[in-house]
Amino acid sequence: MKAIGIDLGTTNSVVTRYNDVRGTASVLANAESETLTPSVVGMRERDGSQKLLVGRNAVNFAARNPTDTVVSVKRLMGRDYAHETVAQARDRLTYEIVPGADDDPRAHVVIAGKHYTPAEVSSIILDKLRRDAARALGEEVTHAVITVPAYFLDAQRAATREAGTQAGLTVKKIIDEPTAAAVAFGLELNDQERRRVLVYDLGGGTFDISILHMAKDKDGRGHFQVLSFTGDSWLGGDDFDHAIVNRIIEWVKADSGVDPTGDKKFLFVARSKAEEAKRQLSQLDDADIVIPAAYRMPEGGGLGDVDMVITRDEYEAMIQPLVERTMRLVQQALADQNLSPEDISDVLLVGGSTLTPKVYETVESYFGAGKVRRDVNPMECVALGAGILAGTMNGVECPSCARANEEDAEVCEGCHQSLTGARTLDAPKIYEVTGMALGIGAVRGAQQDAFVPIIPRGTPYPLPEPMKRSFNTTDGRRIRVPVYEGDSTVASKNTEQGVVEYELPQEIDVNTRVDVSFNYDSDRIVTVRISVPGTHMIKEMTLRTDTPRTLQPAAQEYAEENIEWRQQLTATAAETHRFLETHGEFIDPAQTLTIRRHLEQAERALHFSDDTECQRMANVLRKDLYGSGVASQFLLAERATAGAPPETARQLNNAVADVRRSYQAGNSELVGEQTRLLRTLIAQAFTERDVAEVDDAVDFDGLLRIDE
Template identity: 75%
Template sequence: MKAIGIDLGTTNSAVTRYDQSRGAASVLANGEGESLTPSVVAVRQRDGSESLLVGRMAVNFAARRPKDTVLSVKRLMGRDYADSDVAQARGRLNYEIVPGDDDDPRAHVSLAGKTYTPAQISSMILEKLKRDATRSLGEEVTHAVITVPAYFRDAQRAATREAGAQANLVVKKIIDEPTAAAVAFGLEMDQQDRRRVLVYDLGGGTFDISILHAVKDKAGNNHFQVLDYVGDSWLGGDDFDGVIVNKIIEWVQAESKVDPSDDKKFLFLAKSHAEQAKRQLSQLPEADIVIPAAYRQPDGGPLVDVEMTVTREQYDALIDPLVQRTMSLVQDALGRQNLSPDDISDVLLVGGSTLTPKVYESVESFFGKSKVRRNINPMECVALGAGILAGTLNGVECPGCGRSNEEQAAVCEECGHSLAGAAESADAPVIYEVTGMALGIAAVKGSQQDTFVPIIPRGTPYPLPEPMRRSFQTTDGRLIRVPVYEGDSAVASENNEQGVVEYELPQELDVNTRVDVTFNYDSDRIVTVRISVPGTGMVKETTLRTDTHRTPAPEPEAVDDGGIGWREELVYLEAETRRFLQTHQQYIEPAQAMKITRDLDAAQQALSTQDAAECKRMSNVLRSDLFGSGLASQFFLAERAVDGASAPVARSINAAVADVQRSFQQGNRQLVEEQALALRALVAKALEAREVAEVGDAETYEGLLRLLDE
């Protein structure tokens, strides 16, 4: 078995291997003799045939056909087409991002007329890395440890593991990039040394902050305990390039009176030269940007050449807001652990973007220059840590008998002892990881349907020594519906959906019975959900797969089935939702009110971009806000029921609304719930009489569980 470490980066990737005799890892050169392989894939079409280009060859070809060149695909890994980050990527990347089929909600990319998942594109990069490593080592590479950003969601980690499998690699472990960097740093620690380390990881596409305890025991083994991590999945070197690209666009607009901002080829050339200028500005006081024939005017006008200069001072001012965002996240991470800069012993700078003077000077100013470790290559340290783990990770040691078992084993083959929480084998660094976001379900709490109820809190060490449980009660009908989310928002739909578990309550059990929901979380970050009714044999257990069907991707047609233009529909819903928020805000929970405000901003953005798919998605989001906001939604429906109702019916509904509002103002929660039920019945009857079927589903809980007071 030959194992390698892989830093699968947004911009570049690197491969390392561990030398047991030296006790150190080293970077392997690729087929072009370079230590870094560009994470770029292209298809070259010639004489009716196609050839796949990966790495440097793809970069060299890209200027000819930017639409058939995929880069920064890491930002799309494990994301649904409806994801707001994907909508942002569609406006910034040079290739086409498209929805999958009806059974696949994930974002896909279009490459030479064919569609691929981001995991498939990443597998092409991994195949080249594996092939080059096999050539370099002289024997077949079969296993790998692959790094991901600390703030990657479970779906993104699953997509990375899927990419490894498609490249015919056995993925021994998916490890966080900052943790891998700390493993590389651990080689420099003395025996019985104790450090509190902050890893500042600013790569090509993502930014992570991790805080760890690092200890070297008497035997010389390194132990790393992750305390916390935060991150931004859309902050990195690509964004630094972007501010220079904007500067180039402004120069062209000023000099040639044309706007090249919608030309994909121009944008690709501008980004390539912006990246070169960024590197120069890390060493020099200014950089010249010269792009011959950069833009061909659509009206047949003369070609536009770019000849401009960017100074270090200008560049620092452009990227200052981005750097300040990173430092704000640093302060957030410290604050959550009640730490100050003085409590950190070492700061590791990781990622190529930390070579930017403005970046490392800001970090040194905050922590003190003496704490910032710049002796490890920031472009290689993540891969080096992965290589160390790849060469030393040989399984987990049974706490009962000490036997080494396969990493995936649940119990010891020798004695049957549980391996939950067991340490890695003695040769490998021991890593204690924590959940970066809470894991829980959408449930009913009070009158609010869209409540996120955490079952595994944020910052919980895993694998879990035992499953974690919360109790609920069924609401309406025999259907039990458990949507599983990962995130930190109190509003469930604002978090990241991991899947939905559904179960029909057996006929012999009463409706409104107690239901326990139990989560388990293993070392590979796979969630097992168990639904049970205490005192009965009713149990449903399932392992969530993050690549299964969730919410269908929005279809890009311009007009819906009712003949209402998508823009007009969203304009109406935006105005109606804004009025709803202004009228009923006191009855909306603060977290839900904040979500609605953000949704209204997103709706305005969708209208300004004229993106049909995004406008249709936001229409659905605003409908959910209108009909899923607890008491406020009941009052909204009451308004609709009163409009056009007979005088006696209208008086009854208005009186019921007044009763609920009075009890709400008095703080009588139990009476509010009782009166709200009566109001709901009146409204449903009035709407049914008028055959308003469109709101039928909004009147029920659709199988969601209600949280029991514990």
């Protein structure tokens, strides 16, 4: 078994191997004798045949076929097509990004007419890295430690693990890039020396800040405790390139009046030239950007050339807002731990973008030049840390009896207890924390889209024991527990990890307490357990966030009916917009945000989704209309008044006016009493007209309720 470390980068990837004799890792050259492999996949078509190109070969051919050349695919890993990051990518990148087929919500990319998931594209890159490493080492490579940005969500980590598996690798560990860099730096520590380190990791596509305690014990083993991390998944060297591309576009418009933004080939070449200029401006005071025959002149004027100069001062002014964004995140990370710059002993600059003078000068100005370690290679240190881990992870220790077991063992050979969460032997000890909260979507008061954390942000993992919260059922025997990762109090604004469903057995009362517990292992895999205290009812499920999510069975049943759900959704969305305009002041602000989010999702469903998704969103909006507290009662009163006898209509109008006045006066107790009277009048009005009250048809779709 040969294991390697892989820094799977947005722009370039690096492979390392561990040397047992020296106790260090070294970088392996690829088949092109380069240490950096471009994270690029393209297609070459010649004489009717097609061939996938990877790395430098893909880059060299890209200008001739930019629409079939995939770059920066890391930014799409684990993302649904509807995610805002994917929308940004569609605006910037030259290749096509499309939704998955049928019920697969993930983003896909198109290469020569064939659809690939971002994980599949990454697996093509990883396969080349594996084969090149085997060639350099003269033996088969079977295992790897792969790095990811610290701020990658669980779905993105799972997609990275899946890419490794598809490339024929056993993924020993997915490790955060800043932590891997700290492991490489930790080789310099003296025994029993302690440091508090901040890792400033600005790569091609993502920015991470991690704060760690580092130490070596008396046996020389490194200990790395992650205190906190934060970051931005859309902030990196690509954005520096994009700023230069925008300047090139401005130059073309001013010089010729031509807008080249619709020309995919121009954009691809401009991006390549922008990247070259960025590197030059790290060394020189100006950079020439020359692109012969770059764009087509108007009215048959032939092809126009780009011939312009960007000075370092201009470039630094362009990227100043981006650098300031990184420093705001640095300040946030320090504040989260109640630390000041003086409390940091070392600052590690990681990622190729930290070679930009404006970047490292800004960091040095904030922390002091003496603390900023520029002697660590920013392009290689992440991969070196991964290589050290890959070579030193030699089995796992049973948490129950301390017996050593093989790395892929699921239960201990000695005591037969589960090895979930077991720590590795010999390797540096890494103590990580959750970057975001993990919890479920539930009902809280009048809000049907509340996020209830079960594992708080910043919790060390693997957990010594599951964490639990108690809930109550809301309606029927169906229990539906949607699991989310994020920090918003609104569940749907976070990232869905999966849904666990269960039907209560007949012997258990419908109105009962339900416990939901989460366990979180060292590979950041969450196991959800649903149980009813005092009974044998238990439902346990390990969430695989890298697999396609399907719509709920109830939604699929509706889809089989011949209903024009697009028309239904269009009408319901229009009614919801009117509802917000008319009664918005009486809706809880968090609920208002939820409704607006649902309206955005509804609009995307109308443009990109099938009837099943349109039906689902129509039902979601109906719940918003009739589950928004006082405002929903006003809506029902409007409907009840239409066609009601004059005296009933008068009573309803008076009751609505009373509730409005009390609400605006802030008298919540009186609002409650008057709303109950209003509900009674609404029910009477519907009864008189022999019409079912709309509110009665609205349920919570199996969500649990938390009473706090």
